[in-house]
Amino acid sequence: MSIVHIPFLQTGTLAVGGRLLSEDERSLQSQADRPSSLTKGHRACQGCAEALAARWVMDTAVEAAGGRLIVANATGCLEVFSTLYPESAWKPPWIHSLFANAAAVATGIVSALHAQGRDDVRVLAQGGDGGTVDIGLAAVSGMFERNDDVLYVCYDNQGYMNTGVQRSSATPAAARTATTPAVGRSPGQAFGQGKSMVKIAMAHEIPYVASATPADLRDLEAKVRTAMSMHGARYLHVLVPCPVGWGSESSQSIALARAAVQSGIFPVIEARAGELTDVQRIRERADVEEYLRPQARFAHLFKTGGEDALARWRALAEANIRRYGLLEARS
Amino acid sequence: MNGHDAPPTIGLSTGPATSLAYHTGTWRTERPVYVELAPPCSLGCPSGEDIRGWLGSTQEGEAGFEAAWRRLVAANPFPAVMGRICYHPCQEACNRAEVDEEVGINAVERFLGDTALEKGWALPAPAASSGRRVLVVGSGPAGLSAAYQLRQLGHAVTVREAAAEPGGMMRYGIPAYRLPREVLAAEIRRIEDTGVAIECSTPVTSLDDAQAEFDAVVLTMGAGVAHHVDIPAGAASHIVDAIDVLRDVAAGNAPLVGRRVAVYGGGNTAMDAARTARRLGASDAVVVYRRTREQMPAHPTELDDAVGEGVRVQWLSTIAAVEGPRVTIEKMSLDEEGRPHGTGEFEELDADTVMLAVGQDADLSLLAGVPDVTVADGVVAVDPVTLMTGRDGVFAAGDVSPGSRTATYAIGRGARAARAVDAWLAARVLPAEPVQREASAERLNAWYYSDAPKQHRAELAAARRVTGFEEVLTGLDAEHAVFEARRCMSCGSCFECDNCFGMCPDDAIKKLGPGMRYEVDYDYCKGCGICAAECPCGAIDMIPEVR
Numbered sequence: 001m002s003i004v005h006i007p008f009l010q011t012g013t014l015a016v017g018g019r020l021l022s023e024d025e026r027s028l029q030s031q032a033d034r035p036s037s038l039t040k041g042h043r044a045c046q047g048c049a050e051a052l053a054a055r056w057v058m059d060t061a062v063e064a065a066g067g068r069l070i071v072a073n074a075t076g077c078l079e080v081f082s083t084l085y086p087e088s089a090w091k092p093p094w095i096h097s098l099f100a101n102a103a104a105v106a107t108g109i110v111s112a113l114h115a116q117g118r119d120d121v122r123v124l125a126q127g128g129d130g131g132t133v134d135i136g137l138a139a140v141s142g143m144f145e146r147n148d149d150v151l152y153v154c155y156d157n158q159g160y161m162n163t164g165v166q167r168s169s170a171t172p173a174a175a176r177t178a179t180t181p182a183v184g185r186s187p188g189q190a191f192g193q194g195k196s197m198v199k200i201a202m203a204h205e206i207p208y209v210a211s212a213t214p215a216d217l218r219d220l221e222a223k224v225r226t227a228m229s230m231h232g233a234r235y236l237h238v239l240v241p242c243p244v245g246w247g248s249e250s251s252q253s254i255a256l257a258r259a260a261v262q263s264g265i266f267p268v269i270e271a272r273a274g275e276l277t278d279v280q281r282i283r284e285r286a287d288v289e290e291y292l293r294p295q296a297r298f299a300h301l302f303k304t305g306g307e308d309a310l311a312r313w314r315a316l317a318e319a320n321i322r323r324y325g326l327l328e329a330r331s
Numbered sequence: 332m333n334g335h336d337a338p339p340t341i342g343l344s345t346g347p348a349t350s351l352a353y354h355t356g357t358w359r360t361e362r363p364v365y366v367e368l369a370p371p372c373s374l375g376c377p378s379g380e381d382i383r384g385w386l387g388s389t390q391e392g393e394a395g396f397e398a399a400w401r402r403l404v405a406a407n408p409f410p411a412v413m414g415r416i417c418y419h420p421c422q423e424a425c426n427r428a429e430v431d432e433e434v435g436i437n438a439v440e441r442f443l444g445d446t447a448l449e450k451g452w453a454l455p456a457p458a459a460s461s462g463r464r465v466l467v468v469g470s471g472p473a474g475l476s477a478a479y480q481l482r483q484l485g486h487a488v489t490v491r492e493a494a495a496e497p498g499g500m501m502r503y504g505i506p507a508y509r510l511p512r513e514v515l516a517a518e519i520r521r522i523e524d525t526g527v528a529i530e531c532s533t534p535v536t537s538l539d540d541a542q543a544e545f546d547a548v549v550l551t552m553g554a555g556v557a558h559h560v561d562i563p564a565g566a567a568s569h570i571v572d573a574i575d576v577l578r579d580v581a582a583g584n585a586p587l588v589g590r591r592v593a594v595y596g597g598g599n600t601a602m603d604a605a606r607t608a609r610r611l612g613a614s615d616a617v618v619v620y621r622r623t624r625e626q627m628p629a630h631p632t633e634l635d636d637a638v639g640e641g642v643r644v645q646w647l648s649t650i651a652a653v654e655g656p657r658v659t660i661e662k663m664s665l666d667e668e669g670r671p672h673g674t675g676e677f678e679e680l681d682a683d684t685v686m687l688a689v690g691q692d693a694d695l696s697l698l699a700g701v702p703d704v705t706v707a708d709g710v711v712a713v714d715p716v717t718l719m720t721g722r723d724g725v726f727a728a729g730d731v732s733p734g735s736r737t738a739t740y741a742i743g744r745g746a747r748a749a750r751a752v753d754a755w756l757a758a759r760v761l762p763a764e765p766v767q768r769e770a771s772a773e774r775l776n777a778w779y780y781s782d783a784p785k786q787h788r789a790e791l792a793a794a795r796r797v798t799g800f801e802e803v804l805t806g807l808d809a810e811h812a813v814f815e816a817r818r819c820m821s822c823g824s825c826f827e828c829d830n831c832f833g834m835c836p837d838d839a840i841k842k843l844g845p846g847m848r849y850e851v852d853y854d855y856c857k858g859c860g861i862c863a864a865e866c867p868c869g870a871i872d873m874i875p876e877v878r
């Protein structure tokens with residue numbers, strides 16, 4: 001399920017499609033008749049990368065499952081903006097229960113299908129970083145540990161955004177949120193706090209763990225297809241820039257995801273049974289400033305006194321580049 | 332039981348895609364609008380070619396070649412010629428230079444031109460006859476471009492040429508190693524095939540007679556008269572005009588130039604003369620130029636090619652005197668404004684022949700005694716919009732009129748003159764060329780363009796390299812021409828990459844199908860601007876919403 005190799009055709013694999021591509025070279029999102037599983041009329045903020053990534057993930061999963069997919073959704077932005085009663089922006093069968101239990105609900109659906117003797121329906125669970133890394137971690141960990149046949153997708157916008165931008169354990173260092181104000185000797189989220197959900201998932205040695213961003217559609221589609229070709233517990237972590245919570249221009253959501261990857265801040269990886277198996281190399285190296293400066297939550301890094309924090313951010317990027325070999329020649 | 336009539340459910344449920352009832356478009360403060368901007372290549376092309384358009388057709392491969400050629404010849408009937416001799420200002424303007432290296436537009440133009448000659452593609456059939464007759468005086472690039480375009484518009488066109496063969500400076504000024512004669516002849520023949528009558532060895536001597544015979548006249552006599560400077564020279568000195576040497580060589584009467592040749596001047600004619608001298612057997616060809624390399628009017632590639640063929644350049648030097656095979660050179664220095672001044676320091680140079688290439692003057696013999704056609708600064712004055720001279724119904728284009736003296740400019744002005752004549756014949760007012768918005772490099776999101784694989788670049792470089800005595804530059808094969816065309820970024824014009832469609836978080840862009848592009852669904856578009864930011868070619872504007 002690797003990415004389709006595109007010959008030299010004006011644009012390469014980074015654009016969504018292209019008029020010169022043959023049928024089998026086209027991404028699903030470039031097709032006029034794509035499922036659009038998360039459709040128009042949803043109430044996501046302008047420039048919401050979560051809404052975008054959710055459509056990409058869901059469309060790919062729906063196609064891979066031959067249209068037979070059930071989705072369990074944790075509480076969070078995605079749930080709130082897509083289902084304002086009495087309307088729903090979802091096309092596939094979709095259920096929301098509680099904040100903490102999306103993984104457990106998905107496990108329950110898998111069990112019910114098994115009890116009915118049905119093996120033709122696939123199950124996907126999804127949530128934000130709050131529902132996954134904080135509140136729902138126990139249920140997610142249990143689902144991983146039992147190796148339940150669920151693809152769990154976390155859309156990580158690095159905080160509790162729809163309730164007013166409070167910090168989560170996925171909020172990055174130095175970021176200003178409503179609960180980590182940019183005041184005092186160590187403004188914003190403290191360095192050293194927070195968890196890496198990708199590493200936690202890998203530590204469970206489940207069949208498949210991957211990270212992705214909306215800056216690379218084909219990579220994301222390939223990873224969902226790969227995950228859907230497998231059984232057991234699978235985890236996909238998607239970084240989704242949030243204009244409201246990050247204080248960025250709504251038009252810059254893709255550009256920020258790109259800068260996160262090209263600066264080394266967000267490693268895009270693939271792991272099987274706990275082993276790192278693939279890493280997306282940096283194509284055009286960007287400084288962390290390209291990622292941080294357009295975000296108001298990091299504005300204090302660029303004022304007097306912010307030098308230390310900026311230097312520590314550079315060190316984080318350097319550590320990732322070293323640890324994952326992000327600058328090594330592409331094979 | 333609890334008394335409820337409805338069947339038991341788990342929680343609340345709603346139907347799929349019921350959110351369509353809610354129009355999020357009301358949130359918008361800015362709206363995306365697809366635009367079509369002029370690319371810098373076309374804005375930089377004096378011939379006015381739709382370069383982005385014909386590269387776009389070429390990108391489709393074999394199936395698109397003829398369509399590409401047809402889009403090309405709409406502006407320029409000489410792609411095989413210009414694909415060889417044009418100084419391609421389009422490439423200097425190309426935005427791709429900011430990504431890696433400019434697109435090799437000229438090489439693709441030549442490929443299309445050569446392919447058309449090989450396949451025998453004919454120029455478009457002219458429009459129905461207008462019943463009007465137009466005379467074009469001179470058969471250089473301006474004249475033949477005007478003739479071709481006038482014929483396309485349905486007029487009966489006669490071209491009268493004083494020389495024995497048609498082509499003007501393309502025939503008599505540009506050496507065959509840059510432009511093989513059979514290529515030029517074939518492209519001229521193709522224009523004749525559309526019904527243009529070319530009468531050679533037929534100089535026009537009276538404008539009054541011409542106007543009596545024709546409804547309109549276009550003057551394109553060019554600038555083939557060598558400019559002269561006064562150099563003290565002894566009787567035994569052999570001083571010739573470079574343009575005459577080039578003309579004689581082109582006519583098959585190659586002169587004897589001796590072993591050592593000095594060429595005086597720094598333009599392209601000087602380069603052609605020096606390279607031609609080498610081919611005529613001169614072991615030593617020296618260009619004497621009074622300024623520096625930076626100020627030299629010759630195109631840098633011409634200079635590089637000349638130096639590559641063993642031509643030497645004596646910078647900051649003038650020829651003070653010629654006495655037999657002895658040339659006295661005065662060293663020059665530049666003042667603060669870059670003007671050369673004599674230093675009083677002299678040196679000697681051996682030269683059997685001195686070729687003068689210090690400029691060319693317009694051939695204005697036809698206009699002697701024609702008071703209402705004004706000559707200013709040595710060229711025929713024309714209205715800048717209509718290109719009409721002081722005399723009603725007489726137009727001028729190319730080197731005989733003001734402007735840049737290049738073949739590409741001549742072709743553009745010839746076509747402009749044709750449109751002006753057509754408007755004048757119909758008593759219509761010809762509008763000025765519209766000012767177009769440029770698709771500047773800042774509009775592009777170059778992230779999305781492919782990296783050009785190195786092996787292709789190496790082969791392309793090889794194809795542009797000097798390879799022999801006959802024709803210096805070789806052409807591209809189909810594979811490389813398509814590759815080069817695909818390096819075009821389509822600046823300012825949607826090429827259907829699907830980014831806007833795929834990247835809209837609100838699913839608010841409709842894909843209309845191949846060639847039909849996209850449409851914004853303003854009922855749902857929230858105006859986030861991701862489509863505009865991620866459009867590779869800058870074809871989307873965000874404009875304030877007015878409610």
